[in-house]
Structures are given as C-alpha cells and as structure tokens.
Amino acid sequence: MGRPKNFNREGVLEKALPVFWSRGFADASLHELEQATGVNKSGLYAEFEDKEDLFVQSLRYYLENLEKKGLLTAEPLGWNNVERFLKIGPCNLEGQKGCFAVNSMREFAILPPEAVAIITRSRSKLKQLLAKNIEAERPMMDADSLAELVLTFFTGLSMEHNLSSSRSSIARKIDDLMDIVRTL
Amino acid sequence: MGRPKNFNREGVLEKALPVFWSRGFADASLHELEQATGVNKSGLYAEFEDKEDLFVQSLRYYLENLEKKGLLTAEPLGWNNVERFLKIGPCNLEGQKGCFAVNSMREFAILPPEAVAIITRSRSKLKQLLAKNIEAERPMMDADSLAELVLTFFTGLSMEHNLSSSRSSIARKIDDLMDIVRTL
DNA sequence: AATGTTTTGTACCAATCGGTTCATTAACCG
DNA sequence: CGGTTAATGAACCGATTGGTACAAAACATT
Numbered sequence: 001m002g003r004p005k006n007f008n009r010e011g012v013l014e015k016a017l018p019v020f021w022s023r024g025f026a027d028a029s030l031h032e033l034e035q036a037t038g039v040n041k042s043g044l045y046a047e048f049e050d051k052e053d054l055f056v057q058s059l060r061y062y063l064e065n066l067e068k069k070g071l072l073t074a075e076p077l078g079w080n081n082v083e084r085f086l087k088i089g090p091c092n093l094e095g096q097k098g099c100f101a102v103n104s105m106r107e108f109a110i111l112p113p114e115a116v117a118i119i120t121r122s123r124s125k126l127k128q129l130l131a132k133n134i135e136a137e138r139p140m141m142d143a144d145s146l147a148e149l150v151l152t153f154f155t156g157l158s159m160e161h162n163l164s165s166s167r168s169s170i171a172r173k174i175d176d177l178m179d180i181v182r183t184l
Numbered sequence: 185m186g187r188p189k190n191f192n193r194e195g196v197l198e199k200a201l202p203v204f205w206s207r208g209f210a211d212a213s214l215h216e217l218e219q220a221t222g223v224n225k226s227g228l229y230a231e232f233e234d235k236e237d238l239f240v241q242s243l244r245y246y247l248e249n250l251e252k253k254g255l256l257t258a259e260p261l262g263w264n265n266v267e268r269f270l271k272i273g274p275c276n277l278e279g280q281k282g283c284f285a286v287n288s289m290r291e292f293a294i295l296p297p298e299a300v301a302i303i304t305r306s307r308s309k310l311k312q313l314l315a316k317n318i319e320a321e322r323p324m325m326d327a328d329s330l331a332e333l334v335l336t337f338f339t340g341l342s343m344e345h346n347l348s349s350s351r352s353s354i355a356r357k358i359d360d361l362m363d364i365v366r367t368l
Numbered sequence: 369a370a371t372g373t374t375t376t377g378t379a380c381c382a383a384t385c386g387g388t389t390c391a392t393t394a395a396c397c398g
Numbered sequence: 399c400g401g402t403t404a405a406t407g408a409a410c411c412g413a414t415t416g417g418t419a420c421a422a423a424a425c426a427t428t
Contacts, residue, residue, distance in 0.1 A: 004425065005375055026211040027294055030416060041417075042376060051416065105346045106290040110211055120347060145360045149337075152357065156340030162289045163304060173336065176329050180368065188395065189405055214386060225387075226406055235386065 009047060012037045013061040017093070020058050021100045025051075025107050025115075052112040059115055062100045063122050065093070072129040077136035079182055082150060085130075086174045090158040098161035099154075127151050134181075141184040153177060193231060196221045197245040201277070204242050205284045209235075209291050209299075236296040243299055246284045247306050249277070256313040261320035263366055266334060269314075270358045274342040282345035283338075311335050318365075325368040337361060 015037040019028045030051065034040050039047075048054040071085040090099045101119050108116050131147035139146060157170065199221045203212045214235065218224050223231075232238040255269040274283045285303050292300055315331035323330060341354065 022293060024208075024210070024290065026208065027291075029414080031414085040377070042378090045417070046375080102343065103290050105343050106208065106287050107211075108346050109206055123347075141360075141364075145357075148357055149361055149364075152340035152344060153333075153337055154340065155343050156336035156338065159286065159289050159339050159343055160336060162292050163307075173329075173332055176325075177333055180325075180333075180364070184364065213384080215384085224407065226408090229387070230405075 005043065007037070007039050007043065009057075010061070012039055012044070012047065013058050016054060017058045017062055017100070018096055020055055021062075021093075021096045021103065024103065025055050026110055028055075052115075056112055056114050056118070059100070059104070059118055062093075063118070072126075072133055077133045079133070079137055079178065081133045082130060082181075083174065083178050086150075086154055086157065086177070087171065089154065090161050099158035102155050102158040103162075105155075123151065137182075139181075139184045146181065146184060150181065189227065191221070191223050191227065193241075194245070196223055196228070196231065197242050200238060201242045201246055201284070202280055204239055205246075205277075205280045205287065208287065209239050210294055212239075236299075240296055240299050240302070243284070243288070243302055246277075247302070256310075256317055261317045263317070263321055263362065265317045266314065266365075267358065267362050270334075270338055270341065270361070271355065273338065274345050283342035286339050286342040287346075289339075307335065321366075323365075323368045330365065330368060334365065 016033055019032050019036045023032065028051075030041060030044075033044065033051075033054065037044070044054065048057065066089075069088075071089060072081050074081055074084075090102075091097065101122055104111060104115065104119060127144075127147050130150050131143045134146050134150075135143040157174070160170070200217055203216050203220045207216065214225060214228075217228065217235075217238065221228070228238065232241060250273075253272075255273060256265050258265055258268075274286070275281060285306055288295060288299065288303060311328075311331050314334050315327045318330050318334075319327040341358070344354070
C-alpha cells in the first residue's frame, strides 16, 4: 500500500483559500501556500497540477461552501433572504474580508480562464436567485432589473470590506438599502 | 547644462498608469513599465524612488485628472451630476476598464501605505461631493446615507466593468438606479 | 524482517523579480 | 571645437518566483 499521506484534499483547500483570499492569485507565493497548508511543494504538486489549478480548486471549494449555506434558497423566499445574503455573504469564513469571488474579479487579466468562467457562472446564478426572491415579494419594479441592482450593490459592499470601515456602518448601510428596496 | 532627457514626468505617468490599472501593483513588472513608458530602468529610477513611488504618483495623476473633469462640481448641483458621474466616472482614460482606485482596493494589503491613504481620502471626498449634490435636490431621505449607498453602487459598478458585460446593460442599470433615487 | 509502494524533505532548476552600478553617449555652453 | 554635464543602455546583483528531480523515510503487506 505504501505510506499514507497526512493531509486530505479538502483540508488543503480550506487552508489555501485564506491565502488566495487575502493576497490574491499573483501575490500568493508557493512558499506562503506551503506554510499555510502545512504541505510542502512535493505534496501540493502531487495533489494539484500547478498554482493555477490550486487556485481554481480553492475557488470551487469557496463557492460550494457558500452555496451550502443556502442564504438565498431558504423558504420562504423574499426580502429576508436578500438581507441575510447581504449581511453575512461577504464575510463567511475565518475572519476573511469581503467576497473571494468579487476580489478575484480584479485579476481577471491574469487568472486562469477556468476561474473566470466559474466566477461569471456563479454571478449569473446569484442574479437568478436574487430575482426569484424578489419576484416572491411581487414588487412594482421589474424583478430582474432589481436583482441586478442588488448584485451590483453586493459587489460594492464586498469591495468596501477591504477598507477598514466599521462593521456597524456597513450594517446600517444594508438596512438603508433594504428599507428602500422593500418599497419598490 | 548637459544632455536633456527625452521624456517628461507627466508623460511617463500617463503611460505607466494603464499598466498599473490593468495589471495591478503586484503584477505590473518593471519590464512592462519600461516598455509602456519607453523609458528604461535608469530613467525611471532617476525620476522616481522605486516601484511603489511610481505607483503612488500614477495614482495621484489619475485622481487629479479625474477631479479636473469636475463631474460632481458642475453647477447646478443635483441628480444630473450624480448620473454623469456614474456613467463616465469608471472609464475615463484610453479604453481602461473600471476605476483605478476601486481596483486598487483589492491590493490594500500589499500597497504602500501612502496609496491606501490617498484612496481612503479620495473616497471620503467623493462621498461629501455626492452628499452635496443629493442635498441640493432636497430628498426625503437623509442625504449622507444616500450618498453612501450611491458610492457603494459606484464601487460595485466599477468592479463589474472588469467582466465583459455590455456597455448598454450597464447604462440601463444606471438608469434604473437613477429612477429610484430621484424619488427618495 | 524483508519487500514493495508511496509520501515526504531537500536540493536544484531556469526565469524573473525589483534595484544598482557604471561605462558610454549625446547635448549644451563657452 | 573642446570640455562639462547629464541621460542613456547594458551588464550585473541577490532574492524570489513557479516548478522539477530524486533520494530518504515511513508505512502496509507478506
């Protein structure tokens, strides 16, 4: 059988993710990734093709875990889901700031094409989920258009997590937005 | 007197900016900057302290040129200024996408502190300008809160310029937003 | 315990990173 | 034209980059 490895794929992704999250793809060095995961290059390159692959898998892991939370699929659909999504969406893991996928949009020029595709697809699905929740509230305004506005707001909110604004001011801002959209 | 140099500071910044803009700070190499500016390392390091300095000066140059446009200071103050700001703010130079300052927020962890300070200050001023324009329209809602919402929306909008969404859909989204805020 | 298998750690690789040094070249002034 | 001054290009620097090769070490099986 041979020697058993003392790490599992998911554990590596869980520890590699924060590195990519906070440093980005270009500035996350193999050295950092070794330290964070506790697996050295030999192990990493045995498990993953290269740095790009590790990044893509980390991204997958991130989005899957986010989906599992079901922030936008809980019944009953409606504004409450949207509000919860805005509030706990952009900071769901171990003190990381913002949204990993949104952060990565900055690096599209140098990201593996697969990563770009994953993020694009994820945003598209997100928009649909938002639209369904909004639709359920039967607003005056077109649900799809409103969903796009909310997604853009979410994107901005995620970016602003990168600067040291207080958590309370962010919460207040979300409340302000929700007050508005509930009337539309 | 000696030999005159065949480049001027502003010309360098103008050509270095797109490199930092599209590649970010970490992934913009000295080699790229040499090629783009037409000035080699000798010249660059004679004019600027280091890469960080060149980045900071490029950022300054960017924000100054943006201010010169006076998107939010044109009289009369009001929603029209806000709308113009959203529409032509995030794509003001040579086919670049999004907003350079917003893009850079992703890299705060590795940016020179001065760059962080500049961007933070710029956003603060932007918020004030937005608030003044909103105040002029005497909305029902608190102008400062509304200004924050618009700034967040602008941030998200700038990020979304990085993905290949059609310009018309962005314009439509801005129209939708303006329709809403004008009623508040 | 011997064997076979697999995972480790280490050394190594070329390429590139930001940055410096210095000799060469070009322009101006007298 | 000659001398001074300053800008240029190229060679060079150590450190780090992502990535590979390989021998040593640790386990499971017989």
